[in-house]
Amino acid sequence: MRGKWRNWRVFCLLTGCMGILLAGCWDYQELENRAIVVGLGIDELPSARLQGKETRMYQFVVQVVEPANAASDTQLGRGYGSNDMKQRGYTNFIIDAPSIADGLGQITTRSDRVTDLAHLQLIALGEKVARKGIDELYDYLTRFPQMRRHTEIFVAKGSVFEFFTVPSVSEPTPALHLAEIVNNVEKTLIKANSNLGAVSKGVREKTTYVTLCAYLDKNKQVVMNKAAVFNDFKMRGVLSKNQIQVISILQGDIHRGLLEFSCSGGKKVVNRMLSGNAKVKPSIRNGKPHVTFQVKMETEMVEYQCMGEAFEKPEQISKLEKKLSGELKKRLMDTVQDLQAKYKADFYLLNTKLKNYPELHKMIREQPKEFFQQLTVDVEVDFKIRNLGNSLDTPQHSKDT
Template sequence: MGKQWKLLLCLLILATSLLSGCWDNRELEERNAVLGIALDLVEIDGEEQYKMTVQIPIPIKIAGSSGEGGGGNENAVKIVSGIGRTVMEASRSLQLRLNQQLFVGHTRILAVSEKLARRGLSDIMDSFRRDPMIRRLMWTVVVKGRAATLLEIRPQLSQIPVIFQMEQIENGIRMGTIPDQSLGEYFNDSASKVAQPFLNYVEASQNELKWRGVAVFREDRMVGTLTPVETWTLMRLRNKRRGGMEVVPIPGTENEFITFRPKFMETKITFQKNDNAPGDTNITATFHCEVKGDLLESTGQKGGLTHSREITELEGIIKQEMERRAHEVVGKVQKEFNSDVLRLGLKLRAQHYHDYWKHHDWNEDFKDFPIRIVYTIKLQRLGMAM
């Protein structure tokens, strides 16, 4: 029996020696957690290089982290920059200036300058795609001007600027006014041979961050922007999102408007074949958009809406204006940008692969593809009236 126990003990020792354990563990206090990354182009000795700027929180300075109550938001974060010919070289240059290892597992925002976006993002995105620590749910935005200004703002409502910006974006997504466009969404669209990517477009000032719409890409290069109102139209056509409030002028009047807030949205795409159409483009796409919402105000309406005829008339005015705006947006992304941010090609390839798709180059033919938009407006709540 003694020999058996000795043999069992030897086997246990051998088994435990094969366990790796936490040989490479590192305490949180030994890391610099990066909350935000900004990338700009700078010229060094006549050569364009990348400037990486990061925002690092200082735990002891954050209010509530110590018995003294912490400090103000100007002391709660540290902003550090590094320069290099590649993103990883800039990261290495930045690391050499810090006393602890950089940790990007908690990074929430990646900002790139408009100049860099118009040059192309394929080179910088390569390193982020390969790094397993980078979150695919990170918010990626294009900044008007320097990207580093996004990390330098000092909002009055939060000690940590990146947390304020993250909550601002997430609140807009919940309200349906800002597209849910993360780093993972950009990777998916940029890798697709059909769809084209877009990113949120922002402008940073000293104390606030303003959402300016979206930056539209063709492959990896930014080719233009859409305003917030145009972006809401794009969200309805592409993502079936309700977007923001629509202020519609009343025809035949001066300074009289209807304010309409979409609540429920449904979009369907159908294709119609016309064998008698000239040339080889015999298919037309139609976006059918059904929008149900509330009437928030009508500056030209005196008293309440008591007749169904008046409600139908208002629905017709809203329908006409939203269709006009939608055709303008589609014309812009087709003729000016030639970028299928509508993801129309995905539907077309799935439904008409043999009779259209394999005979055409969608990246070139998208700009001339016939598209119709038809809205159906339903007013659900008209508000209180005396």
């Protein structure tokens, strides 16, 4: 009887201890006490002499969302630093510092909250920073445990601070608004991911990587239809919308976006991508590397501005498919040659796709510049239109009376 009573007391003691441990929270922090960072902008400043050494300096724009119950406070939602701008629902901290860690540390001296980067949605790099090199910044962004690989990243032409004050009707916080724009542009331009993970992969594999590029028009609206080319931590150039599409197609990223083709009288034919793939057929010709891209694409017609055409018969559709296939092939070939002549870089993930071809893979790994100088390319296109919409013909041209 005593043994049973002893066991019962031990059981109650353990249960009570477990209840305390499981129900208790000894390291929590109130939301109002955390400065949740959703956007980080980085601009280049003139170097400064710190502790007897010439040191590279940056201006950081750190956007922090305000708690709902504090957003109505007239003292919150302000920009702290060289610019002081009243906003609603967020605070912009503008800080000059030699490193990200130093900059974030300064926020604690200007705010009563501790910075939290776990919800960072966007990183905006000034063009001067990108061209001079992001190696110092990259170390922090990839080493800090709170950083997420899918944080969107883009290069900002002009003042970075202005991007973090762009108003939006649907999203009052500029950093979140910009992150949504990046995400939408990736879908409509058939652009591969422009995020920290893509940058990290390019750095690790020592290959060329691409991020989106943005500027503000005369109405202070964000325009994001180009991309920045990076190699070895530095921005080397800018890609047009057409070049972005060609790179994505040849990478095999064919499942979204619109393609435009020329038509008579400067008009356009617009097709939406439905599905497709791009296979690589490598070979060695006359001792030089050669690659044939075999592109297959299924689309649906969105707009056809060439008046007076009809698509009631299969041969009419086949004729249009053949015409668009030829136009797309020429576009792909011309763009590949231009990019190869200017950058001599692996935009098409050949370093990965040629792993099953030892001789070619050895060439691209050991002598990448020589490989792309010697590389010859051919393109085969199989372009299909699976849906013409609700109309099988187009209106006739109106005649002047």
